[in-house]
Amino acid sequence: MGNFTLDTSEPLVLFNKTSRWNPFSMVPGGAAADVVAEGQDNRRNVLSEMDLFSTRNHSHNRVVVKKENFLGNDLDLNTGLNLVTMVSNRSKMGDDISTTGEDQTIDKLKDIQNELERMNIENQRLREMCLQVSNNYNALQTHFVTLMHQQEQEMRNENIQNLDQNANDHLSHDQVSVAVPRQFMELRQSTHDHLISRDSSSEEKTIDRDTKTIAREDTPDSDVWTSNKVPKLVVPENIEHTNDPTMRKVRVSVRARSEAPMISDGCQWRKYGQKMAKGNPCPRAYYRCTMAVGCPVRKQVQRWADDQTILVTTYEGTHNHPLPPAAVAMASTTSAAATMLLSGSTSSVDGFMNSNLLAQAIRPPNIATISASAPFPTITLDLTHPPNSTPIFEGYNNPAASQFAMPLQAFHQGGSGAMVYNQSRFSGLHLSNNELSNQVLQYQQTAPPQHHQSQPHASFGHSLSAATAAITADPNFTAALAAAITSIMGGNGSTISPKNEENNNREMG
């Protein structure tokens, strides 16, 4: 696998149907072996392409020589350095070479030509596939960004309207989502009047932050993301850029069955602590996002006490920087869940999810736990009940596959479990199964569709899902293609780097 060189940038000259490949006519005037060996790039590339389909492990630099040996051995012709002389002599001597030998040679050459033509066709087909996948990826990315932009625009308009018209109104059910965190945190101790005043200030903050968000896209800060570490990043416009400490109090917990010590979510994390938590024999690891200086996002990773095959990842906070495409899915998921938790209203969930035609297709119940008994309001997405047996994010060696499959899997229905809804101290929330499901399905519509295309099918479907996810997640198309091929070929691996795996295995047991 690692030896593949898939160069589709140039037409394959010698494979071209219009130019028949003839080893004796490769170099007009003779000296075929010498000239080829000294390297005409086109020809060398062509021969390298041949190796792509060969079962033999050729080195690129030696291919030409091997070809020569091939002719020499199989056709019983001396094609060594004296090839010029041989060819020349043959043309002079004419009948010295037996006609049966020539026939055999011609037959074998024809076979080789046929083989090459088949390879050429196959190569063309692969190129078309690559092109199509690339186009699909670009189209989906554009669509996704467009939807996110629309959603942000809607939210901004809603904020402005509320600010203009409802400055002195009572809190309404459809309060702007970002205004809710403080509102929620103060519920138990604030009077109605307090809520009104706080809400107004929150709304002002919201608009102010929106302005900052827009400004940030044009600031030199974004230049950070032109580094070669992350070739291309997407500003998650649905994700609020805020350092508001109240937002950090909301947590989104993702529970997933995985042997991997840590689920790769596309972000860069630095571990800053580890503690033994009460009631759990497995240590809890603390990570902070290191993709930008001052990013407030934290996450905790811990195996579940009741079932240590289940990994619980708890996110807290909102990224204050653009995210790589691979991280957008998870960040969007957690952000939407957090906002949903805080707003308790479909109309205020970031414009993320409005009503949709698929709502009736929901096969409840989902798994999402909202807990107010924890120190901080927490919504838990339980991904341990995959719709079709094996969780998608396990068993694929490309992190990108898990990055995308994991959040999406939470939203695949198929009777995946029950939505546990605990409102104990949550009088302010209303969140029905239907609402969550509506939002969830809307998210599905905004996500690259190939993910759920793959769901109904078994192994190949999963492979395809992993492949398409990898391609979608990886801005480097070549790398993504390699990952995709690996996935299709059934590679195994972890969702994290070997180093991390080793370390985390030691830690997490």
Add this chain to the structure above:
DNA sequence: CGCCTTTGACCGGCGC
């Protein structure tokens, strides 16, 4: 050298 993990110390909230 930069980035990461490790790990003991420290801090603040909470219950008794």
Add this chain to the structure above:
DNA sequence: GCGCCGGTCAAAGGCG
């Protein structure tokens, strides 16, 4: 006030 607990800090060391 004290102890427990969750969360964070920061120095030390490892790694590529």
